[in-house]
Amino acid sequence: MISSSARRGRPRDARSDAAIADAVAALLAESGYAAMSIGAVATRAGVGKDTIYRRWSGKAELVYETVFTTADTADLPDTGTLEGDLTAVVQSLVEEFSEPAAAAALPGLLADFAAVPELRAAIRSRFLAPAKERLAAVFDRAARRGETASGVPADLALDTLAGAVFFHLGIMGEQPDPDLAARIAAMIVKGIEVR
Numbered sequence: 558m559i560s561s562s563a564r565r566g567r568p569r570d571a572r573s574d575a576a577i578a579d580a581v582a583a584l585l586a587e588s589g590y591a592a593m594s595i596g597a598v599a600t601r602a603g604v605g606k607d608t609i610y611r612r613w614s615g616k617a618e619l620v621y622e623t624v625f626t627t628a629d630t631a632d633l634p635d636t637g638t639l640e641g642d643l644t645a646v647v648q649s650l651v652e653e654f655s656e657p658a659a660a661a662a663l664p665g666l667l668a669d670f671a672a673v674p675e676l677r678a679a680i681r682s683r684f685l686a687p688a689k690e691r692l693a694a695v696f697d698r699a700a701r702r703g704e705t706a707s708g709v710p711a712d713l714a715l716d717t718l719a720g721a722v723f724f725h726l727g728i729m730g731e732q733p734d735p736d737l738a739a740r741i742a743a744m745i746v747k748g749i750e751v752r
Contacts, residue, residue, distance in 0.1 A: 576602040577609060578623040582658040590620065590665030617669040617676050620662050622684065628653045629688035639699035643742035646692060647718050651733045654726040663727045689715050709749045718745060 580601035584593045595616060599606045613619040627649065634645035653659060670677045689712055696711035721741045725731050734740075 573602065573604050573608060574612075577604065577612075577619075581620060581623045582656070585620070585624070585658040585661040590616075590662045593620070595619070614676075614679070617666055617673070618679065620666055621680055624656070624658045624662050625653060626684055626688075629684060629691075633691065633694060635698070639695065639702075639704045640739075640742050640746045642695045642699070643718065643745055644739045646695065647722060647738035647741050650719060650722040651726065651738050654722055655733055659727070660730075703751065704746075705749050706751055714745055714749060718742070 577598060580598045581593070584597055584601060593616065595606055595609050598619070599609055602609075609619060613622065628646070631649050634642045636642050636645060670680070692715055693711040696705065696709055696714065699705045700707050700709065718741060722737075725737070726733060
C-alpha cells in the first residue's frame with residue numbers, strides 16, 4: 558500500500574499508484590535496485606515520469622514506500638494478547654521482507670540511506686516514526702490488560718522486532734520458518750512481561 562502524504566495538484570489516482578507499485582516490484586525482481594530507473598518505472602506503469610516525481614522525491618523514496626510500508630499500514634492486530642498481537646506484527650514484516658522485490662532492493666536502498674542523510678531523515682519522519690507511533694497502541698493495550706508494566710519502551714521493543722526480521726531475512730538471507738514470527742514475538746514478550 559502506498560501511504561505518501563498528498564502533495565499539491567491533482568488528487569492521486571489509485572490505479573496509477575497500483576501500476577507504479579507493480580512496476581517497481583517487477584523491475585526490482587528483474588534487474589535489481591541499481592539498474593531500476595524512474596524512467597523504466599514510468600514506462601512499465603504507463604504513466605509519465607512527472608507523475609512519479611509529483612509523489613516521490615526519487616528512486617529510493619519510491620522503492621521504500623512501495624516495497625517496505627505494507628506492514629506499517631496493515632490493520633493493527635488485536636488478538637487479545639500481547640504475544641498474539643506481536644506475532645501478527647512480526648508475521649507482516651516477515652512477509653514483506655520475503656518478497657523478491659524487498660530482497661532485490663535492500664542492499665542498494667541501505668547504501669542510499671547511508672550516503673544521503675536527508676533521505677534517511679525523510680524516511681524516518683514520513684514513514685518509520687508514524688508506524689512506530691501507531692504500533693505503540695499494541696503495548697498500551699497490553700499494559701491495560703496487565704501483561705506488561707507501564708513504561709515499557711515500546712519504541713525499543715518495536716526496533717528489536719523489526720531488527721530481528723531485518724537481520725535474519727535481509728542481511729543473513731535466511732528463509733523464514735513457519736514459526737519465525739511466533740518465536741521472535743515470544744522472546745520479546747518474555748523480556749518485558751510483568752514479573
